[in-house]
Amino acid sequence: MIEIKNLTKRYREHVAVSDISFSVKKGEIVGFLGPNGAGKSTTMRILVGCMPATSGTVTVDGIDVFDSPLETKKKIGYLPEIPPVYLDMTVREYLAFVGRLKKAGRGRALKAEVERVATLAGVDHILPRLIRNVSKGYRQRVGLAQALINDPEVLILDEPTVGLDPIQIEQVRKLILELGNSGRHTIILSTHILSEVKATCDRIVMIAHGKIAADAKIEDLEREHDAPLEQIFTQLAMA
Amino acid sequence: MNFIAIARKELNIYFSTVIAYAGFGAFAFLMGLLFVGQLNRYQLSTQYMLSRQQPELLERLNFNDEIITPILSTGIWMFLFFVPFLTMKLFAEEKSNRTFELLMSAPIRTIDLILGKFFAVSVLMIVMSAIPLIFPLILHVYGTGANGSGVEWAPVWSGTIVVFLLGLMFCSLGMLFSSLTESQIVAALLTFAALLISFMLPILATRLEGNWRELIEFVAPATHVRRGLQGRLFLEDFVFFATTIFTFLFLTHRVVESHRWR
Numbered sequence: 111m112i113e114i115k116n117l118t119k120r121y122r123e124h125v126a127v128s129d130i131s132f133s134v135k136k137g138e139i140v141g142f143l144g145p146n147g148a149g150k151s152t153t154m155r156i157l158v159g160c161m162p163a164t165s166g167t168v169t170v171d172g173i174d175v176f177d178s179p180l181e182t183k184k185k186i187g188y189l190p191e192i193p194p195v196y197l198d199m200t201v202r203e204y205l206a207f208v209g210r211l212k213k214a215g216r217g218r219a220l221k222a223e224v225e226r227v228a229t230l231a232g233v234d235h236i237l238p239r240l241i242r243n244v245s246k247g248y249r250q251r252v253g254l255a256q257a258l259i260n261d262p263e264v265l266i267l268d269e270p271t272v273g274l275d276p277i278q279i280e281q282v283r284k285l286i287l288e289l290g291n292s293g294r295h296t297i298i299l300s301t302h303i304l305s306e307v308k309a310t311c312d313r314i315v316m317i318a319h320g321k322i323a324a325d326a327k328i329e330d331l332e333r334e335h336d337a338p339l340e341q342i343f344t345q346l347a348m349a
Numbered sequence: 350m351n352f353i354a355i356a357r358k359e360l361n362i363y364f365s366t367v368i369a370y371a372g373f374g375a376f377a378f379l380m381g382l383l384f385v386g387q388l389n390r391y392q393l394s395t396q397y398m399l400s401r402q403q404p405e406l407l408e409r410l411n412f413n414d415e416i417i418t419p420i421l422s423t424g425i426w427m428f429l430f431f432v433p434f435l436t437m438k439l440f441a442e443e444k445s446n447r448t449f450e451l452l453m454s455a456p457i458r459t460i461d462l463i464l465g466k467f468f469a470v471s472v473l474m475i476v477m478s479a480i481p482l483i484f485p486l487i488l489h490v491y492g493t494g495a496n497g498s499g500v501e502w503a504p505v506w507s508g509t510i511v512v513f514l515l516g517l518m519f520c521s522l523g524m525l526f527s528s529l530t531e532s533q534i535v536a537a538l539l540t541f542a543a544l545l546i547s548f549m550l551p552i553l554a555t556r557l558e559g560n561w562r563e564l565i566e567f568v569a570p571a572t573h574v575r576r577g578l579q580g581r582l583f584l585e586d587f588v589f590f591a592t593t594i595f596t597f598l599f600l601t602h603r604v605v606e607s608h609r610w611r
Contacts, residue, residue: 155450158454159453159454159609160450160453160454161453161608161609162609179609180456180457180458183454183455183456184456186454188450188451188454190447190450190451190454191447192447194446194447194448194449194450194451195448196358196362196446196448197446198362198365198366199358199361199362199365203361207354207357207358207361208451208455210351210353210354210357211351211354211355211451211452211455211456211457212455212456213351213456256451
């Protein structure tokens with residue numbers, strides 16, 4: 111579903127991502143791991159077409175992200191690191207706006223779609239409230255609801271549980287698992303919370319200093335290194 | 350038709366926050382002050398002419414030349430403050446709030462994004478340029494000129510049209526500056542400086558001669574509003590506004606698009 115080949119991103123002299131390659135199969139939930147500043151967000155932003163790569167190719171469902179960005183963007187729901195919400199809109203207005211951008215119908219169809227994603231993300235009871243007045247945890251979930259509009263095949267979630275309380279974290283993880291297990295969605299989620307990866311992901315891709323440090327199933331990795339994930343993470347990140 | 354979604358969102362925010370109302374309110378208030386001042390002057394000159402017993406001078410005192418045109422030509426100076434105020438947020442705020450990422454990752458073209466935002470400020474500009482119409486209306490309903498005539502509407506319409514076009518052109522410039530920075534203050538300041546320079550051009554022109562003078566006069570926006578305010582619409586003026594608006598929108602497009610390959 112997602113193919114990243116020899117991807118490099120340079121900001122002037124600074125190399126954020128250096129020659130990384132990995133692929134994600136349809137229906138897989140992949141945890142994108144790495145310490146802060148390792149290049150996770152950069153990779154995800156390139157993947158969704160927010161930012162170009164210095165070199166390398168990225169394809170989604172066989173379509174090149176740089177050649178046909180409009181095509182690939184339709185297939186992707188993206189939750190950036192900071193939820194991209196307009197503080198002066200109500201939750202309902204905001205979700206309807208994103209729905210219009212993504213052509214999720216109009217009138218009653220749009221309203222139904224807004225209510226569907228709001229229920230999924232657990233923000234259906236705050237629809238009439240101004241985003242400015244809701245807590246960080248809710249803003250995060252409004253961001254998640256936005257990513258779910260139009261039921262995209264691919265979900266790119268950049269630290270989806272940041273700022274949530276333990277109960278909300280549990281709810282969001284459950285939602286991610288449900289979406290993943292339905293088999294229709296391919297999910298990449300970035301995080302540096304290792305328990306989250308264990309709870310939700312089939313596989314991890316670990317990135318450190320802009321390079322791939324590991325790409326394997328969690329059990330395989332633990333067996334190979336004969337150590338728990340936490341220890342492996344520290345080893346690879348320090349290496 | 351994606352630009353409509355963007356335009357709706359912009360207008361929604363303009364009108365659900367205080368921005369639009371503060372802008373319109375302050376503009377209407379200041380224009381009202383101008384109107385009252387001009388009206389007083391008009392009364393004084395009428396009394397003066399009457400006391401001098403010079404009916405041929407009285408003949409020249411009509412509402413259009415003495416009240417409406419002066420209000421509009423002073424009023425466009427206010428765009429210097431109001432346009433930066435309205436346009437500074439357009440792109441700068443999206444970038445500082447990180448909502449720009451949403452727009453960049455959404456399946457819309459850059460052109461839709463820009464046209465949507467421009468369409469939204471155009472609606473604001475329609476309201477802004479319609480606000481001064483209240484004054485000729487008041488004169489029309491309640492007043493009779495010194496020479497017995499009322500308001501002549503043709504120059505009012507043509508004046509309103511050129512004021513609107515000038516406002517649109519300033520907005521497209523404001524949007525360009527907003528796309529260049531992440532800070533609304535910087536965007537507003539740059540727009541203000543650029544508009545101030547454009548207002549200063551006619552003064553510069555008076556110090557020059559020959560071709561230079563003609564060139565500077567031609568690029569000065571004031572030149573292209575003057576005739577409209579007097580009631581004469583020239584194709585040349587329309588072409589001037591259309592070209593400058595197109596240029597600024599095109600440059601904004603390049604700036605926004607550059608985020609996709611930078």
